Amino acid sequence: MSRVILVVDDSPTMRGMVSHALNEAGFETKEAENGKDALIKLTMMEVGGTKPDVIVTDVNMPEMDGIELVREIRKLAAFKHVPVLVLTTDNTDEKKEVGRAAGATGWLVKPFDSELILKVIRKVLPQ
Amino acid sequence: MNGDYSKFLQTFFEEVTEHLSVLESGLLSLEKNPDDVEVLNRIFRSVHTIKGAGPMFGFTAMSRFAHKVETLLDPLRNRKFSATRQIIDLLLESADCLNMLVEAAKNGTVIDENKTVLDLEARLETCMTVTAPAPGQKPAPGPSSAAPAPPAPVTSARQTYQISWTPGEDLFQRGLNPLKLLEEMGRLGTVTSCVLATSRLPDLADLDPERCYLSWTCTLETDYPRADIESVFEFTAPPGGLTITALSSSSPVAQSTQEPDPEPARSVVDKEDDRRLAEVFFGQKPDSLGAILVEQKAVTPAQLAKALDRQDTLRAKSKEQKAETSMRVDTEKVDKLVNLVRELAITQSMLSALGGHFEIKHLPILQERLLQLERNTQEIQERVMGIRMLPISTAFNRFPRLVRDLSAKVGKNIQLLISGEETELDRSVIESIGDPLTHLLRNACDHALEPPEERVASGKPEQGTIRLNAFHEGGKICITIEDDGRGLNRDKILAKAIEQRMITGNDTLSDDQVWALIFRPGFSTAEKLTDLSGRGVGMDVVKRNIEELSGIVTIKTVAGRGTIFTLKLPLTLAIIEGMTIRVGEDTYIVPLLSILESIQPKADMVKTLIGKGEVVNVRGVFYPIVRLYEVFDLQPEHKNPAEAILLILETEGERVVVMVDEILGQQQVVIKSIEENFRKVDGVAGATILGDGTVGLILDVRGLVKLARQEQSIAV
Numbered sequence: 001m002s003r004v005i006l007v008v009d010d011s012p013t014m015r016g017m018v019s020h021a022l023n024e025a026g027f028e029t030k031e032a033e034n035g036k037d038a039l040i041k042l043t044m045m046e047v048g049g050t051k052p053d054v055i056v057t058d059v060n061m062p063e064m065d066g067i068e069l070v071r072e073i074r075k076l077a078a079f080k081h082v083p084v085l086v087l088t089t090d091n092t093d094e095k096k097e098v099g100r101a102a103g104a105t106g107w108l109v110k111p112f113d114s115e116l117i118l119k120v121i122r123k124v125l126p127q
Numbered sequence: 128m129n130g131d132y133s134k135f136l137q138t139f140f141e142e143v144t145e146h147l148s149v150l151e152s153g154l155l156s157l158e159k160n161p162d163d164v165e166v167l168n169r170i171f172r173s174v175h176t177i178k179g180a181g182p183m184f185g186f187t188a189m190s191r192f193a194h195k196v197e198t199l200l201d202p203l204r205n206r207k208f209s210a211t212r213q214i215i216d217l218l219l220e221s222a223d224c225l226n227m228l229v230e231a232a233k234n235g236t237v238i239d240e241n242k243t244v245l246d247l248e249a250r251l252e253t254c255m256t257v258t259a260p261a262p263g264q265k266p267a268p269g270p271s272s273a274a275p276a277p278p279a280p281v282t283s284a285r286q287t288y289q290i291s292w293t294p295g296e297d298l299f300q301r302g303l304n305p306l307k308l309l310e311e312m313g314r315l316g317t318v319t320s321c322v323l324a325t326s327r328l329p330d331l332a333d334l335d336p337e338r339c340y341l342s343w344t345c346t347l348e349t350d351y352p353r354a355d356i357e358s359v360f361e362f363t364a365p366p367g368g369l370t371i372t373a374l375s376s377s378s379p380v381a382q383s384t385q386e387p388d389p390e391p392a393r394s395v396v397d398k399e400d401d402r403r404l405a406e407v408f409f410g411q412k413p414d415s416l417g418a419i420l421v422e423q424k425a426v427t428p429a430q431l432a433k434a435l436d437r438q439d440t441l442r443a444k445s446k447e448q449k450a451e452t453s454m455r456v457d458t459e460k461v462d463k464l465v466n467l468v469r470e471l472a473i474t475q476s477m478l479s480a481l482g483g484h485f486e487i488k489h490l491p492i493l494q495e496r497l498l499q500l501e502r503n504t505q506e507i508q509e510r511v512m513g514i515r516m517l518p519i520s521t522a523f524n525r526f527p528r529l530v531r532d533l534s535a536k537v538g539k540n541i542q543l544l545i546s547g548e549e550t551e552l553d554r555s556v557i558e559s560i561g562d563p564l565t566h567l568l569r570n571a572c573d574h575a576l577e578p579p580e581e582r583v584a585s586g587k588p589e590q591g592t593i594r595l596n597a598f599h600e601g602g603k604i605c606i607t608i609e610d611d612g613r614g615l616n617r618d619k620i621l622a623k624a625i626e627q628r629m630i631t632g633n634d635t636l637s638d639d640q641v642w643a644l645i646f647r648p649g650f651s652t653a654e655k656l657t658d659l660s661g662r663g664v665g666m667d668v669v670k671r672n673i674e675e676l677s678g679i680v681t682i683k684t685v686a687g688r689g690t691i692f693t694l695k696l697p698l699t700l701a702i703i704e705g706m707t708i709r710v711g712e713d714t715y716i717v718p719l720l721s722i723l724e725s726i727q728p729k730a731d732m733v734k735t736l737i738g739k740g741e742v743v744n745v746r747g748v749f750y751p752i753v754r755l756y757e758v759f760d761l762q763p764e765h766k767n768p769a770e771a772i773l774l775i776l777e778t779e780g781e782r783v784v785v786m787v788d789e790i791l792g793q794q795q796v797v798i799k800s801i802e803e804n805f806r807k808v809d810g811v812a813g814a815t816i817l818g819d820g821t822v823g824l825i826l827d828v829r830g831l832v833k834l835a836r837q838e839q840s841i842a843v
Contacts, residue, residue, distance in 0.1 A: 011176045013139040017132050017183060054302075060175050062168075074300065083302030089179040100295075100362050105302045107362055111182035111190075123307055 002028045003125060004050065008038040008057035008069065009087070014110075018056060018087070021114035022121070035064025039072055046078050054121050056108075059088040059099075067102045074103040083124035087112060132183060139180055141455050143229050146173035148524050150222045155527045158215050167204035174200060177225065181232075189228040192244055195251045196221045202255075217254055219528070221247055285350055287319075287374040293327075293342035295365045300337060303363060309343065312359045316349030346374070456514050464510045471503045508795075512702060515555070519597045519604070520548035522557045526568060526595060533572040540579060540590045541572055547597035552604045552698050559676055560606070560696065563669040567608045567692050568593065570666070575612035575690055585687065587611065599698075603720065606694040615684040617641050623650065642682040646670040674829070677703075677720070679778070695720075703798060705825065707791040707817070708774070710755045711762045714823045715787075716796055716815060721828040723775040723782070725790060730769040740835075743773060743784050750775060750784045751835040755826075758810050758834060764788040778828045783835045785826070794818065798825060810834060 005027050009015040019029040030045070030052065032038035038057065045051055055073065059066035066086055073079045083105040088095075091109050099107055105124055108117060153170035157163060174197045181190030196218065203210055210218075224247050290312070294305060309321065327340040334340070347356065353371055360369050478496050481489060523545050534541035576582075576591035583589055594609040617638065624630045624644045636644075644650060648667040673680050678696035697703060697720065705716035732744045733752070742749040752773065756763035765771040765788055774785045796815035801808055801824075812827035 010172065011142060011180055013135050013142050013180045013183075014176070016138055017135050020132070020135070058179075060172050062172060080300060081302055089175065096362065097366075103297065103301050104362075110179045123311070124302055124304075126302070 002026060003053040004028045004030060005121065006030045006032060006038060006041060006052040006055045008032045008035065008055065008061070008066065010034050010058065010061040014058065014087075018112070018117070021117060024114075025118050027121070034061040035066060035069035035072070037063070038069055039064070042073070042076070042079055051079060052082060053125055055082055055084045056087050056117070056121075057084060059086060059090055059095075067099055067104075070099065070102040070104045081126070083126070085117075085120060085124065087117070136184055139184060140229070140233055142180070143177055146177055147222065147226050147229065149173045150225070151219070151528055152524060154215055154218050154222060155531060157210050158212070158531075161210040161215075162206070164204060164206070167200065167210075171197065171200045171204050174225075177229075184232075186228070186232045188241075188244065189225065189232055192221070192225060192228055192248060195248045196225065199251050199255055214254060217247075217250060221251065285316075285348060287346060287348045288353065288356060289344065289346050289372045289374055290356060290360075291342065291344040291370045291372075292360055292364060293368045294339055294360075294363050295368065296338040296340065298339040298363060305339070305341070305343070308359060308363060309345070312345065312347060312356065315351045315355060315359070316347050319346045319348060321345040460510070460514055464507070464514070467503065467507050467510055471500075471507060474499050474503050508702075512553075513551075515553050516551040516698075517554045517557050518548060519550045519552055519557060519606070521554075522561050522564065523548045523595060523597070525561070526564070529565065529568060530572060530593065533569065537573055538578065539572065539576055541576060542590055542592050543568075544592060544594045545596075546594070550597040550599060550604060552696070556604075556676055556696055556698070559672060560694070563672040563694070564595075564606070564608070566666075566669050568595070571608060571610040571612065571690075575610040575614075577613050600695075603695050604698055606696070607691055608694075609689060609691040611689040614686040614688055614690055615642055615645070615682070616686065620644055639682075642684065645682075646680070677718070702795055703825070704793065705796045705815070706774075706793055707823065708772075708787040709789040709791055710759070710787050711764060713759070713761055714791065714817060714821070715755070716794075716823050716825045717774060717776065717785070718812075718825065718828065719793065721776045721778050723777050725772055725774045727771075728768055728773055730767075733768045743768065745775065745784075750782050752784045752786055753831050753835050754786045756786075758831070776828045776831065778832055781832050783828070783832045785831060796823070796825065 005022050007015055007018045007022070007029050008031075009018065010033055015031050015033075019031060022029050030041055032041045035057070038055070042051070057066040057069055064072075066088065070084050070086070073082065073084060084103070085106040085108055086099050086104045087108045087110060089110045090096075096107050106120055108120065150170050150173050153166045153173070157166055157170075160166070174193050178190050178193035178197055181187070181193060199214070199218070202208060203214070224243055228244065294303075295301075298305065309318075312318070322344045324342045324344065325340070327342065328334070329340065349356070353373070356371055357369065363369075474496060478493075478500065481493055481496060485493070526545065527543055530541055530543040571593050576593070577585070577587075579589045582591065592611050594607070596607045596609070598605055620641050621630070621636070621644075624641075624647075625632055627647075627650060629644060629647055629650070630636065645666050646669070650666065670680055673694055673696070676696055678694055681693045681695075682690065683693070684690040704719035706719050706722055708715050708717055726745065728743055728745075733741065734744065734749075735741050736749070741752045741754075743752055752768065754763075754766075755761070756766075763771070768786055771786050771788055772790060774787060774790075776783050776785055794817075796817075798813040799815060801811060801814050808824075810827055810830045811824045812830070813825045814822050815825060817823045
């Protein structure tokens with residue numbers, strides 16, 4: 001069974017490109033438009049008895065941003081161990097620290113390099 | 128850039144176009160409510176997205192500029208200071224500039240050291256420093272290159288480091304595996320020792336198996352710089368949780384923690400930014416071809432960036448053609464269509480089941496199914512056409528900005544009120560109405576609305592109002608542009624028309640005929656020429672544009688109170704509502720839009736007037752008659768108007784009566800061009816396939832009016 005990755009980004013371009021890169025590498029992807037949407041998708045997956053193996057999220061999004069999403073995910077029993085990679089243009093140490101404190105697993109900087117994302121994802125993938 | 132993302136280029140441009148319009152409308156609404164955080168957040172996100180996605184396609188100039196804009200927007204949305212008029216002006220200018228950069232990217236033009244861009248960037252920076260003396264925000268590194276720069280080992284000497292790592296207790300909860308990180312570190316060189324410290328382990332009773340109480344101390348021999356080791360563990364340890372000590376080293380730096388170094392001990396300082404953009408906390412290194420080349424010193428990073436830039440530009444160029452011909456459709460619309468097609472398939476299978484063993488007693492069922500089929504087909508047709516529909520806001524969006532800029536230019540206080548922007552119409556029509564609407568709005572701002580003093584003097588509010596409204600009316604779309612200005616001046620127009628020899632002083636014209644004069648080529652009453660309008664080109668172009676869309680323009684005006692221009696346009700250009708008519712053996716289609724009424728005249732209504740040819744008197748008004756059989760050289764059933772049927776048609780405010788044998792019925796027809804396949808035929812606008820499979824010609828009402836006029840002049 002292929003691994004499932006949830007891609008959260010409000011930009012359809014970004015979402016499409018990240019998903020494309022992951023699909024090419026054989027991952028199955030689900031997409032969400034923002035933090036809130038991601039939580040809905042996660043709930044739906046939980047109901048269906050599945051969960052994503054990794055979550056890749058943008059930070060700046062309407063409704064609920066990526067940092068808040070990480071915080072929410074860490075509160076959910078079913079998902080708190082899912083690695084969450086933050087994919088953002090923010091590159092400052094303060095922002096990273098905020099992300100780390102929120103419980104993010106990793107920090108990727110846009111513009112992204114698909115090989116890099118894949119390497120990181122393979123690394124954090126649960127066994 | 129690695130991977131084939133070119134297919135996302137179009138999505139990107141579509142998205143960016145949306146973001147640009149969000150930006151502009153957001154800025155305009157900010158002008159009214161400078162502290163609307165919601166709007167500020169929205170426009171910030173838009174700019175942020177452009178900044179983030181741009182470099183994926185190599186649009187570095189666009190991204191860098193977006194970053195500068197974002198830097199100014201950030202303190203605004205964090206309420207550090209408020210958006211003043213100057214700031215909004217600057218931001219609007221920046222939005223234009225961003226638009227230009229996007230257009231350039233679309234066309235594959237490389238904008239490097241553009242003066243406008245540089246100038247604006249400088250002004251944005253000045254604005255930041257002037258408004259917020261201590262921005263407290265170090266400008267994030269601009270994505271100066273789309274290429275991930277290589278973090279090649281900079282220090283040539285092999286060094287030995289002692290690394291003591293105490294990860295945060297939440298390590299496992301964050302989905303991290305310490306073993307993998309240690310292995311990762313191992314890949315940087317040789318791990319000579321690795322000691323696990325268990326001192327933090329609590330008593331078994333207190334132990335939470337989900338927490339990490341362990342820490343490690345390792346010795347690593349490596350060619351890589353300290354920063355690379357740091358990045359392996361980046362994010363995994365709380366501040367102070369990572370200590371890297373150089374054991375045998377020529378470097379003067381003896382120790383560093385994960386806390387930011389004042390100055391990394393690396394010679395290529397400006398490469399630092401690139402590395403950080405492409406690298407994540409796990410310290411993975413991209414190994415693209417470019418990176419390898421740079422590593423081997425075959426090319427300089429600058430050369431690489433340039434080459435990549437060019438590569439991307441070329442790629443963008445090759446996609447350009449495609450981007451123009453495709454369109455974005457609301458998924459909801461597609462879903463509905465898919466449902467309908469499913470229904471159609473069901474109907475079809477029911478019909479074939481019925482046809483398999485058909486007995487005459489099943490006839491009522493057959494009729495019912497056929498009716499269903501008809502409904503399905505009709506609905507599908509409507510939905511498919513609906514896919515081509517866009518809300519007219521796509522065309523209206525640019526007008527608030529236009530009016531804002533114009534009012535500043537002409538020194539008038541003007542408000543634009545828009546309503547009905549959700550009205551949908553065909554996207555090709557939307558694309559074509561932008562220009563005529565722009566012109567009408569410019570005219571309203573420039574000529575129709577009086578200067579403030581004059582308005583106050585005549586008891587009007589100082590602020591002039593232009594209303595732009597769109598609505599559906601009987602299968603057409605109406606767009607009205609209404610101003611509360613001075614209204615059209617009949618005497619002035621007449622004087623001008625006489626001066627231009629369009630009419631003679633002896634002509635008696637109705638008001639409508641006078642207003643129509645302003646649409647004549649070369650007509651202008653403006654006393655002084657401004658840079659906006661008044662050059663006498665324009666209104667005729669407006670009219671021509673609208674007519675090319677099979678639409679009409681009408682004017683209503685009251686002196687001193689204002690003017691309303693009404694544009695009536697078909698919802699789509701591909702399908703028209705037609706009336707099928709018959710002349711002899713032949714069937715023609717008349718666009719329903721142009722039919723005013725049909726009559727069966729009495730013999731005494733038809734007269735031949737000297738100088739006017741054959742006319743019919745309808746309630747006291749005489750209209751010229753065009754006998755269709757004469758135009759197309761047919762054998763008619765009736766040659767006597769009293770036996771035939773007369774259709775009163777209108778186009779461009781002129782009326783003509785067309786004589787036909789019979790009206791067959793109303794039908795939607797898909798227009799096929801004759802000109803494209805054959806050549807232009809006078810009096811015929813196109814062709815279509817009729818219900819029985821034969822070809823029917825669609826009459827060109829404008830052409831018929833012209834024909835009628837020619838006959839008149841021959842008769843003279």
